[in-house]
Amino acid sequence: MSRTIKFAKAGGPEVLEFVETQVAAPGPAEVRIQVKAIGINRAESMWRNDDYIEPARFPAGLGYEAAGIVDAVGAEVAGIAVGDAVSVIPAFSMNQYFTYGEVVLVPAYAVVKHPASLSFAEAASVWMMFVTAYGALIEDAKVGKGDFVLIPAASSSVGLAAIQLANYAGATSVALTRTAEKRQQLIDAGAAHVIVTEEADLLQETMRITDGKGARVVFDPVGGPNFQKLVSALAFQGIAYIYGALSEGPTTLPVLDMIGKMTAVKAHNIWLTSGDEAGRKAAVAFVLKGLEEGALKPVIDRTFKFDDIVDAHRYLENNGQFGKIVVTV
Structure with missing residues (x-):
């Protein structure tokens, strides 16, 4: 069982709810992750308000970014193994996958083994930005x-x-x-x-x-x-x-x-980049090289606990942050 964030109607941060969910085994091309940190994005606030580039299907999950430990992989997944520390690239619709949860399923193509030098909070911040x-x-x-x-x-x-x-x-x-x-x-x-x-x-x-x-x-x-x-x-x-x-x-x-x-x-x-396989791989290679060289580094403004996800969204909408807002799980 896993606590997952859902919302049954559009609205302010208060519509976010914790739901106990049995997370399924991954499909052939999916990865299941025990989440350690979640990156919070403006897109998710817009999604929660049902004011995004696609309409939300209720009850809806949300979240584009996370970092954690792989605990199961699908039969067709290569290069990712149980126990790997990974992070998630925004490369899917939140009507299909989401990252606001203690355990989440995501498509294997959106999973990256990030540099060991990054903390989980930093790794959850990297890809959208x-x-x-x-x-x-x-x-x-x-x-x-x-x-x-x-x-x-x-x-x-x-x-x-x-x-x-x-x-x-x-x-x-x-x-x-x-x-x-x-x-x-x-x-x-x-x-x-x-x-x-x-x-x-x-x-x-x-x-x-x-x-x-x-x-x-x-x-x-x-x-x-x-x-x-x-x-x-x-x-x-x-x-x-x-x-x-x-x-x-x-x-x-x-x-x-x-x-x-x-x-x-x-x-x-x-999506112009992350939705294209060749573009996504090139972007990942470029960003990983910049991270390893020290030219690129995620900037974290503030972290919240998973229990305080509503407060994290309220803080996001105050527009006062300098860098990324992260939720730790």
């Missing part, structure tokens, strides 16, 4: 030396991953934050430049930092009315990726500016 940013910055945009990358909501886990990945690739990271409160933390986290958007003009500061050329890439989880400013701050043939909708306002575009500079706006999510 780094693979989401990798897909846009490394796989698609192929950022490198001479490129400037604008990173709104830079204190989020994916934002911090984008800073590290841009730096690792030789590009120049430009972190955006609303207030000066997190400026020094972002500098300490590796940001080459920080723009405090409530104190400085975004476009002017971007042009100053880039010697008037603009940023080659914007990597934005917010959208809303400020998105047009970000697009205007792009260089000739620059790319703006939008991978979230944190703003509740309409997202507008400076169409004539885009036509003049031939810029591109691309919708992005982790």
